[in-house]
Every structure is written in structure tokens, then in C-alpha cells.
Amino acid sequence: xxxxxxxxxxxxxxxxxxxxxxxxxSLGMGVPVHLMQVLHPVNEQMADPAHGLFRSSIDAGMHxxxxxxxxxxxxxxxxxxxxxxxxxGNVVSSIIEESDKMPRALVVMSTHGRSGVTRMLMGxxxxxxxxxxxxxxxxxxxxxxxxxELDTNLETxxxxxxxxxxxxxxxxHVAAxxxxxxxxxxxxxxxxxxxxxxAATGVGRIDGASGIHFQNFEAMAQTAGNQALDYIExxxxxxxxxxxxxx
Numbered sequence: 001x002x003x004x005x006x007x008x009x010x011x012x013x014x015x016x017x018x019x020x021x022x023x024x025x026s027l028g029m030g031v032p033v034h035l036m037q038v039l040h041p042v043n044e045q046m047a048d049p050a051h052g053l054f055r056s057s058i059d060a061g062m063h064x065x066x067x068x069x070x071x072x073x074x075x076x077x078x079x080x081x082x083x084x085x086x087x088x089g090n091v092v093s094s095i096i097e098e099s100d101k102m103p104r105a106l107v108v109m110s111t112h113g114r115s116g117v118t119r120m121l122m123g124x125x126x127x128x129x130x131x132x133x134x135x136x137x138x139x140x141x142x143x144x145x146x147x148x149e150l151d152t153n154l155e156t157x158x159x160x161x162x163x164x165x166x167x168x169x170x171x172x173h174v175a176a177x178x179x180x181x182x183x184x185x186x187x188x189x190x191x192x193x194x195x196x197x198x199a200a201t202g203v204g205r206i207d208g209a210s211g212i213h214f215q216n217f218e219a220m221a222q223t224a225g226n227q228a229l230d231y232i233e234x235x236x237x238x239x240x241x242x243x244x245x246x247x
Contacts, residue, residue: 001176003104005033006135008095011069014142015110020152021140022108023078028180032081034102035073037066038094039086063088092128099135107135110142136173156184163189163231171235175242184246187235191228193221 007022009015026033039062066086074082087094099107109126130137157174161167178185236247 001104001172002029002031002106002136004031004102004106006095006099006102006105006107007033007035008091008098008107008109009035009037009070009073011037011066016073017142018108018110018138018140019073019077021138021154024152024154024181025106025108025138025177026079026082028182029176030080031106032083033077033079034083034085034105035070036085036087036095036098037070038091039063039066039088040091041088091125092132095129096133099133103134105135106138107133108138108140110140154181154183156186158186158188160188160190161232161235163228168235171239172242175239175244178239178244178246179242185239185244187232187239187247189228189232191221191224 005022005026007018022033025031063086067084070084070086074084085098087098095107099105107129109129111126126139130139157178159170159174174185177183239247
């Protein structure tokens, strides 16, 4: 399903929290990893007042520093094959452009990077990429400062479904990951309760004059529950046909 894993990093420990998941997927699925870092362009006035006299030198130094960083990350990772790349430009467009060159790549990012204001900005960057990228994405919630764990105890894939074809687009990816990494899959669908059906009618009191009776809401909730269960069982059977053992 994937022919490689694209991992954008910004040099922060929070962004690096994706790495244990990347290593496990790379080894489990036998696909290479491509690490990348996007460098902000150097303003000529920041480089030197004399019309950017040293801009090319600063650009080269930043590029070398980024490659050194990515190489250090590479040395601490396990994976089938790991390559590194640094590019100058806008973060969002550069990551999307790189992913366009790899249409079968899985893009893995953290929800946050760096700290403070830039930490919040990284969350918006990930969200922006998510809504414009064509590739599948795995987003890891960055929630701890410090060095990333060297391993992950990932055991189960929890899959919320709402019955829509859009939500079901995740299922081939679920099957591929579950089979490669020997993971359990749990399918979940929320159903409307009796109280929610009652509240939706706007009726505050149940009596004969209202024409609405308690058992009607119970029947509606029961029917919704049965339909949800039938739907989940059908999706379970479809996953089993794709080789998933533990659903």
C-alpha cells in the first residue's frame, strides 16, 4: 500500500515523537523512510546590509546544519532504509510538494513542534497539510517534552465509524497496518440514545396529549442500536476478508 514513509521534522523533541511509530511501520511493512526538514528563506537584510552579500553562505550553512541534524536522527532510528533531505521554502507548500513526488508515501507528522508560539503554529501547519495533501497521513499527538521514546507499545487500532463512505476510506489503511504490525482492530460506532431522541423532538413532557410515548423513543433507540451493530459486523467481516485476524 505504501512505498515509503515521508517524515517532516523541525528539530524539536515534540516533532520527533513520531519516530518510534515510523520505525515500527517501516520495519513491519518493509518500506524506506525519507526524513525532511524545511528551512525558512534568509532575508537579504538579515544576511548583510550590503544587499545580502553573505546570503548564499548563510543558506549553505543552514542547509548543512539541517542535514547534520537529520543524519543524527537517522543514526538513532531503525528502519528498512533511511534517506534525508533539506529544502528551503514555505513549510506547508514544501511538504505538500515533496509528498506530490511520492504519491504512495505515508506522511507522518506530530500535532505540535518546537515550543511556545511555534508549538501552536506547528499544530496549524499539520492541520493545514492534512486538509490539502493527497497522501494518507498518520498524525501523532505530541504531548510530552523531552526525548522521544525508543519504542512504542502500540497494540490496537481504534476505528470510529459513522456509516459514511468517507469514514470507510480509512479501512484499507487499517487493514494494511493491522496485518503488517499484528495489531488488534476495534471498530466503534456511536448511536443515539433514548434521551437524545426525546430531546430532539423538543417535547419536555411525555403524556397522552403530546402523542409521543416513552416506548416510541425506546423503539427508535433500539432500532438505531441494531442498525449500528449490523453495520459494524459487516465492516468486521470485510476486514477479516482482507486478512485481519483480531477484530
